[in-house]
Amino acid sequence: MKVAVFSTKPYDKEYLTSANDTFNANLEFEFYEAHLNKDTAILAKGSDAICCFVNDNIDADVLTQLVAFNIKDISLRCAGFNQVDLDKAKELGIRVARVPEYSPHAIAEHALALILALNRNIHRAHTRIRENDYSIHGLLGFDLHGKTVAVFGTGKIGATFAKVMKGLGCNVVAYDPYPNPDLLALDIPYVNLDQALNRADIISLHCPLMPETQYLINDETLAKTKKGVMVINTSRGGLIDTKAIIRGLKTGQVGYVGLDVYEEEGDLFFDDLSNQLLQDDVFARLLTFPNVVITGHQAFFTKEALINITDTVVQNLMDMRNNQIKASNRVA
Numbered sequence: 001m002k003v004a005v006f007s008t009k010p011y012d013k014e015y016l017t018s019a020n021d022t023f024n025a026n027l028e029f030e031f032y033e034a035h036l037n038k039d040t041a042i043l044a045k046g047s048d049a050i051c052c053f054v055n056d057n058i059d060a061d062v063l064t065q066l067v068a069f070n071i072k073d074i075s076l077r078c079a080g081f082n083q084v085d086l087d088k089a090k091e092l093g094i095r096v097a098r099v100p101e102y103s104p105h106a107i108a109e110h111a112l113a114l115i116l117a118l119n120r121n122i123h124r125a126h127t128r129i130r131e132n133d134y135s136i137h138g139l140l141g142f143d144l145h146g147k148t149v150a151v152f153g154t155g156k157i158g159a160t161f162a163k164v165m166k167g168l169g170c171n172v173v174a175y176d177p178y179p180n181p182d183l184l185a186l187d188i189p190y191v192n193l194d195q196a197l198n199r200a201d202i203i204s205l206h207c208p209l210m211p212e213t214q215y216l217i218n219d220e221t222l223a224k225t226k227k228g229v230m231v232i233n234t235s236r237g238g239l240i241d242t243k244a245i246i247r248g249l250k251t252g253q254v255g256y257v258g259l260d261v262y263e264e265e266g267d268l269f270f271d272d273l274s275n276q277l278l279q280d281d282v283f284a285r286l287l288t289f290p291n292v293v294i295t296g297h298q299a300f301f302t303k304e305a306l307i308n309i310t311d312t313v314v315q316n317l318m319d320m321r322n323n324q325i326k327a328s329n330r331v332a
Helices: 010-022 060-068 086-092 104-119 122-130 156-167 181-185 193-199 242-251 281-286 303-321
Strands: 002-005 028-031 049-052 073-076 095-097 148-152 171-175 202-205 229-233 254-259 292-294
Touching (some): 010 028, 060 086, 104 229, 104 292, 148 156, 156 171, 171 193
Parallel strands (some): 148 171, 229 254
16 A cells, blocks of 8 residues: 655654554555645555645545546545535545544643743743843743633543643633533533633633534624633644734733744644744744744644654555444544
8 A cells, every 4th residue: 555645744754654563564665754735645656545734625526636647545644624625525535634632631731831931930030040141020920720721622632721720729620512421520510612712811722623613712792701811722723813812912801921932824734934034924023022922833742752653554555445434433
């Protein structure tokens, strides 16, 4: 089975090759650094399947090209699948499998890292020390213990994060239409959206990106929060209206923002653009705030997660070859 792998980085090649050997899968990988889109889909010609990541554009045009190349299997090396036109995939008979989970601890711990960095001004303190400035004025933080953390989305990642924050002595509340029994057993209450917004000192987003959750954080919802609320997003960039969060930062309604994702990240993240001028004016404005910390979609990036991701990708491809795809992994 020949597999075209798009958006390849050195670690993708290393871990996929290792998983291929571990499973004796006999998959033939062709690695491409290019993102998959209508202009690069031609690279997949001659392959039996493709392997894609979060910023590949698998829209109707791309899917139509893949079918023309007789490719009907896509293995995503991520949990999210909003980058795929699932309706078109089903119409064309293309099978799409994902990695439903890889390491909820990796994401949850990164969300905590963003909280701690923002609260204790680690990023600013680091810069000061490097400039021989050892003053601490302006770096005042607060105790997390006793603060209210609202967890939006309580699947495996959100639930893991909720447990971590409860372990730190925070008052945790959850917002999700489908309560997680594990959290109910820990007496973590589920509240409605307005209650979550009103009560939270910290909001952490762990929802999938769907039409119902697009711009969940916007001008209207931010107006219902405590002044100075902290907003953390390690899920999908489209959950936040970035222009609204900037307006909140300017007025002080939003006191801190920690992002590992961004709604227009496809043109930025995972690539070295250090020799280019930043063209995204909205993102550039975000970078001007001292109370904003941004990482480039690296919350998943641990050794354990990469092993789990690539093992699942290889297993999915083997299952596709044998027409035995796990229902829990298949999205189309």
